[in-house]
Amino acid sequence: GDSVTQMEGPVTLSEEAFLTINCTYTATGYPSLFWYVQYPGEGLQLLLKATKADDKGSNKGFEATYRKETTSFHLEKGSVQVSDSAVYFCALPRSGGSYIPTFGRGTSLIVHP
Amino acid sequence: DAGVTQSPTHLIKTRGQQVTLRCSPKSGHDTVSWYQQALGQGPQFIFQYYEEEERQRGNFPDRFSGHQYPNYSSELNVNALLLGDSALYLCASSLNVGAYGYTFGSGTRLTVV
Numbered sequence: 297g298d299s300v301t302q303m304e305g306p307v308t309l310s311e312e313a314f315l316t317i318n319c320t321y322t323a324t325g326y327p328s329l330f331w332y333v334q335y336p337g338e339g340l341q342l343l344l345k346a347t348k349a350d351d352k353g354s355n356k357g358f359e360a361t362y363r364k365e366t367t368s369f370h371l372e373k374g375s376v377q378v379s380d381s382a383v384y385f386c387a388l389p390r391s392g393g394s395y396i397p398t399f400g401r402g403t404s405l406i407v408h409p
Numbered sequence: 410d411a412g413v414t415q416s417p418t419h420l421i422k423t424r425g426q427q428v429t430l431r432c433s434p435k436s437g438h439d440t441v442s443w444y445q446q447a448l449g450q451g452p453q454f455i456f457q458y459y460e461e462e463e464r465q466r467g468n469f470p471d472r473f474s475g476h477q478y479p480n481y482s483s484e485l486n487v488n489a490l491l492l493g494d495s496a497l498y499l500c501a502s503s504l505n506v507g508a509y510g511y512t513f514g515s516g517t518r519l520t521v522v
Contacts, residue, residue, distance in 0.1 A: 337515065338515050339413070339499055339501075339513030339514050339515045339516055340452070340499070340501075340513040341513070342510060342511070385451055385452075390454065390465070394465060394506075394507075395503070395506060395507030395508055396442060396454055396457060396465060396507060397454075397511065398454065399451035399452050399453075400451050401449075401450055401451045402449075402450070402451050
């Protein structure tokens with residue numbers, strides 16, 4: 297079935313550093329792709345999405361570009377803050393035309409002052 | 410406007426027992442999905458309820474069952490608990506089987522001893 301693979305964490309950065317979290321997908325066709333974020337003690341929140349190839353999703357300074365050539369959807373931010381410390385999940389819909397997200401294993405981000 | 414509400418927030422059960430977790434969806438939402446998130450892993454889809462019926466199911470045994478009520482609230486039941494059932498259980502609500510995105514609750518932390 298369709299799936300995503302994320303880089304292992306934790307990713308540890310100093311404040312104002314550049315962030316990249318890698319995500320690659322395996323899918324039939326070109327499904328929508330998503331990044332969700334989970335802050336400590338909370339549920340998941342949709343961070344951004346892209347619905348077709350070459351689309352760029354963006355929110356709160358985070359960006360991700362849907363690249364079909366490399367089947368990737370890497371998450372980037374130019375200058376991270378301590379408040380960005382969280383677990384980030386790449387996701388795509390379940391196979392068969394469903395809207396139900398299937399998640400990667402998550403990448404923990406720790407940002408130090 | 411209340412988001413997704415889950416109860417209880419924490420629960421400890423003994424192996425072999427049965428447990429019921431509850432979810433109230435966000436106002437205006439009619440679909441409820443349940444996920445299991447083991448420590449350090451991404452959420453795994455259990456099942457989705459829409460119009461009081463189970464519409465889709467993930468790769469979980471029949472020990473996991475659910476229900477949706479006419480007011481759209483939902484329950485997740487797990488019978489014959491195993492130590493491996495210890496996890497964070499997340500409820501996500503949506504409108505029209507998720508066509509417009511998902512809102513997640515903060516989850517119920519189940520510990521089986």
